[in-house]
Amino acid sequence: MRARGLALKPYWSALQSSIVSGDDRMLFPPFGNFLVLPSVSPLYVPEDAKPSQEDLQAARGVIMSEAQAFAAEIRSAFVANLVEAHNGARTLDSPLEDVDKLMRLVTSAVPCPSGAYCSTSATFPAILDHFKVCSSAALTASSVSTSPMRVLAIQRVLAAVNEVEPGKVDAAKTLTAELYALGNEAFHCEACLPQQAAVGPAAWSNAHSTKMGWTKMVHHLLVRHTMLGQTLPTVIYTPLKPPSDSGDAAATAETASGGFVVEDAES
Ligand SMILES: [Zn+2]
Ligand SMILES: [Zn+2]
Structure with a gap:
């Protein structure tokens, strides 16, 4: 069958x-x-x-x-x-x-x-x-869903970008492809930085990197910082290139397949 x-x-x-x-x-x-x-x-x-x-x-x-x-x-x-x-x-x-x-x-x-x-x-x-x-699985009506915390976490990521490059992103105009184009190391979490820094730069590898692309940052906020009564920590954005450089070869490569980037599962 x-x-x-x-x-x-x-x-x-x-x-x-x-x-x-x-x-x-x-x-x-x-x-x-x-x-x-x-x-x-x-x-x-x-x-x-x-x-x-x-x-x-x-x-x-x-x-x-x-x-x-x-x-x-x-x-x-x-x-x-x-x-x-x-x-x-x-x-x-x-x-x-x-x-x-x-x-x-x-x-x-x-x-x-x-x-x-x-x-x-x-x-x-x-x-x-x-x-x-x-995936070849079947969806249920509730498979595709969001939450108030996810909305707030994405807003937090957008705010981090605008903090460094005012007006660069806008909830109503920015596309997810543009957020992917910011790079896989665009964000880190201020709250988690001190304990991660204690490992020492020599220990950095991709697996231990504190830097994340936007979607992993959102996931991190949701998994690590949504205890009852907690407010979301500050997210820090580091541009891929200096804001004055508008060349976007890297960004183009990253969004090659219709704006979707399938990242590895670790986060
Ligand atoms: Zn964190
Ligand atoms: Zn998928």
């Missing part, structure tokens, strides 16, 4: 590529979810299932409407979660009217739902595009 399911992958790709709108295409179900759509199961679950091109063509309409239902469900679950997170973080001055605008904020970026082995973050629904190449 597994082999019969996998044989549907080109069909899944073709259906997905047939969607013209970028956002709608991203919201097309990941392969793991596609396989459990009611109209897809009959194409591979029965032992004698061997759908012809005509069978696949005939199933298309129903599959696309089930895919749309999936998209609507995961989007509305995420929107509810996102509004709650921003309300909890008290970052909105007025009641929320424009959900699309809220989703595009870089403070709305969410971690890849594949789990701890991937530290990629992106806004919704771009994160689904990444997930499709990162």
Whole structure:
């Protein structure tokens, strides 16, 4: 059955590529979810299932409407979660009217739902595009989510950048690709610096480096500094190059694959 399911992958790709709108295409179900759509199961679950091109063509309409239902469900679950997170973080001055605008904020970026082995973050629904190449698992409505603390941690990272280069980043305009372009060693945590420095510079290796890219910094703040009543520590930003040098060859290399950088799992 597994082999019969996998044989549907080109069909899944073709259906997905047939969607013209970028956002709608991203919201097309990941392969793991596609396989459990009611109209897809009959194409591979029965032992004698061997759908012809005509069978696949005939199933298309129903599959696309089930895919749309999936998209609507995961989007509305995420929107509810996102509004709650921003309300909890008290970052909105007025009641929320424009959900699309809220989703595009870089403070709305969410971690890849594949789990701890991937530290990629992106806004919704771009994160689904990444997930499709990162994992073959199925998502649940709550797989893609953020929290008030995550919103605040991303804000803390943005503040660190603007502290050094005023106006460089803006929650409403900056893209996650631009945050990745700041480099894998752009940030360190002021609170953790003293005890880490005690190891001595000779002991530094990549594994012990106190410097992190933006998404690891956010993860660090969430894992190490969110005890009850704790306020987030100061984040220190070190530009990749002096602010006056606008050459960005390194930045281009880092964001080569559509702005997503899959970092190693350690953080
Ligand atoms: Zn991932
Ligand atoms: Zn720290």
